[in-house]
Amino acid sequence: MNPLLTVENLHKDFVLHGQGGTALEVMSDLSLELHAGECLVLAGRSGIGKSTLLKMLYGNYLARHGRIRVHFSDGPLELTELPAHAWHPLRRDVIGYVSQFLRVVPRVSACEVVMEPLLARGADAQEARLKAETLLARLNLPERLWQLPPGTFSGGEQQRVNIARGFIGEHPLLLLDEPTASLDAANRAEVVGLVHAAKARGTAMLGIFHDQDVRSQVADRLLLLDDHLTARTTPPGQHS
Numbered sequence: 001m002n003p004l005l006t007v008e009n010l011h012k013d014f015v016l017h018g019q020g021g022t023a024l025e026v027m028s029d030l031s032l033e034l035h036a037g038e039c040l041v042l043a044g045r046s047g048i049g050k051s052t053l054l055k056m057l058y059g060n061y062l063a064r065h066g067r068i069r070v071h072f073s074d075g076p077l078e079l080t081e082l083p084a085h086a087w088h089p090l091r092r093d094v095i096g097y098v099s100q101f102l103r104v105v106p107r108v109s110a111c112e113v114v115m116e117p118l119l120a121r122g123a124d125a126q127e128a129r130l131k132a133e134t135l136l137a138r139l140n141l142p143e144r145l146w147q148l149p150p151g152t153f154s155g156g157e158q159q160r161v162n163i164a165r166g167f168i169g170e171h172p173l174l175l176l177d178e179p180t181a182s183l184d185a186a187n188r189a190e191v192v193g194l195v196h197a198a199k200a201r202g203t204a205m206l207g208i209f210h211d212q213d214v215r216s217q218v219a220d221r222l223l224l225l226d227d228h229l230t231a232r233t234t235p236p237g238q239h240s
């Protein structure tokens with residue numbers, strides 16, 4: 001089976017303009033493959049670049065060089081060269097992302113936050129609401145909170161809204177940045193269930209899970225980033 005996602009020789013550095021242009025190199029020559037129905041878990045010490053890799057795959061950060069390709073039936077799409085306007089349909093239809101923290105928008109209810117990815121694709125509002133409520137109930141978010149904006153929710157409640165929003169779209173590729181970090185055991189188990197259900201539908205997932213128990217339940221493979229990355233600073237002007 002051909003991979004859905006391939007990453008080849010990816011390099012990343014951050015140029016710190018506030019520090020006289022010092023370049024912080026965080027990724028050197030990273031390659032990986034990810035297949036439909038597979039969950040690849042990123043491992044490695046804190047600060048090695050796990051979240052940075054997810055943000056590069058989602059188009060939040062640019063690569064210095066290397067290739068990131070999503071393979072469709074009619075050919076590959078090179079993401080490192082994608083124009084800004086092409087990211088919107090790609091995120092709407094192909095790449096989902098559960099970030100570490102929910103981006104709270106004032107006056108938008110938890111249920112509307114979760115429904116939004118389906119509405120963006122033109123789904124029926126009733127159907128989207130029903131799916132959102134089903135997911136929020138599954139993740140044990142109390143019904144009294146569904147119509148409230150999540151700004152005042154606890155960390156774990158916000159994270160469950162975020163998880164529901166990430167999974168509702170059933171994207172073919174899903175990026176998961178510590179989705180279980182603020183959750184109790186019962187809700188961690190629900191997330192494990194959501195990951196298994198997504199795998200069964202053929203979703204390819206790349207995730208960060210610090211909890212060993214969750215990791216062992218969801219991971220088909222581990223990618224230890226220490227083997228692939230370097231983290232060193234380069235003085236200003238010496239980065240290409």
Ligand SMILES: Nc1ncnc2c1ncn2[C@@H]1O[C@H](COP(=O)(O)OP(=O)(O)OP(=O)(O)O)[C@@H](O)[C@H]1O
Nearest residue numbers: 014016024026044045046047048049050051052053
């Ligand atoms: N926007 C940024 N600007 C400058 N440096 C950054 C930026 N984002 C990340 N970094 C640096 O890149 C390195 C990798 O960070 P990243 O968040 O990817 O690590 P991580 O492996 O996910 O860590 P953790 O397990 O602690 O979450 C860190 O040294 C961090 O300081």
